[in-house]
Amino acid sequence: MLGASLLVIGLIGYALIPNVHTIPVQSSSTLPAPPPLVVYPNSQYETHQNITIVSGKTNQALFNLTVSVGSSPSSIEFKLSTEAQEANCMRDINPHGCLVDQTVSNQTVEVPLNATGTYYLALNNKDSISSKTVTISSALITRSVNSFVTRDGQSNFVALGLGVIGLFVAIYGLVTKTVIPWE
Incomplete structure (x- = not known):
């Protein structure tokens, strides 16, 4: 859940933060x-x-x-x-x-x-x-x-990095998911 949230926040941040040249x-x-x-x-x-x-x-x-x-x-x-x-x-x-x-x-x-x-x-x-x-x-x-708008600013790369961390956390969470047996 944490990984998916970080992934979504990172991708939204990357897409919404403009860098105007x-x-x-x-x-x-x-x-x-x-x-x-x-x-x-x-x-x-x-x-x-x-x-x-x-x-x-x-x-x-x-x-x-x-x-x-x-x-x-x-x-x-x-x-x-x-x-x-x-x-x-x-x-x-x-x-x-x-x-x-x-x-x-x-x-x-x-x-x-x-x-x-x-x-x-x-x-x-x-x-x-x-x-x-x-x-x-x-x-x-x-x-x-x-003037033109790109997605190559520092904030964009920070948001993209946050999304990558979220992706790794989500993959790790799926791979190491513990199976709880029902009795």
């Missing part, structure tokens, strides 16, 4: 990039890029910008906005609604994205007297976490 998954896709751009003094270069995100995952655009004047490093104002906020972001006075509005110099800018659409990029060289060459490369990084 999570695996982070990341993928990257290169976005189309313009050829190296020359942004003239007192001007602003604007372009747009259609970006399709992957639903159900965390999406992030990476823009790697290299700015130079001749062969020397330089900096430029980089703006990024959605199509809906383009007019507000690209203003010279009191711009707002930008996803990015910062001065960059040979760096990578990370931008979280939550919608598929057209994104507008601007390179503002209005406060400079030199032409600047800007090389842009961009990528879309998608991240997610895959």
Whole structure:
């Protein structure tokens, strides 16, 4: 009786105790990039890029910008906005609604994205007297976490061990069963 109870408890414990595994998954896709751009003094270069995100995952655009004047490093104002906020972001006075509005110099800018659409990029060289060459490369990084349930945790093996002990106790009890003669 004890052996059968241990066997049943062990097998039920093994079957009912989940062991959840999570695996982070990341993928990257290169976005189309313009050829190296020359942004003239007192001007602003604007372009747009259609970006399709992957639903159900965390999406992030990476823009790697290299700015130079001749062969020397330089900096430029980089703006990024959605199509809906383009007019507000690209203003010279009191711009707002930008996803990015910062001065960059040979760096990578990370931008979280939550919608598929057209994104507008601007390179503002209005406060400079030199032409600047800007090389842009961009990528879309998608991240997610895959989860799956297995029965390979410590608790599962303890329960399985308890079931094996119960099996041995039950077999031992059946083999050594004493016959009580009736008088």
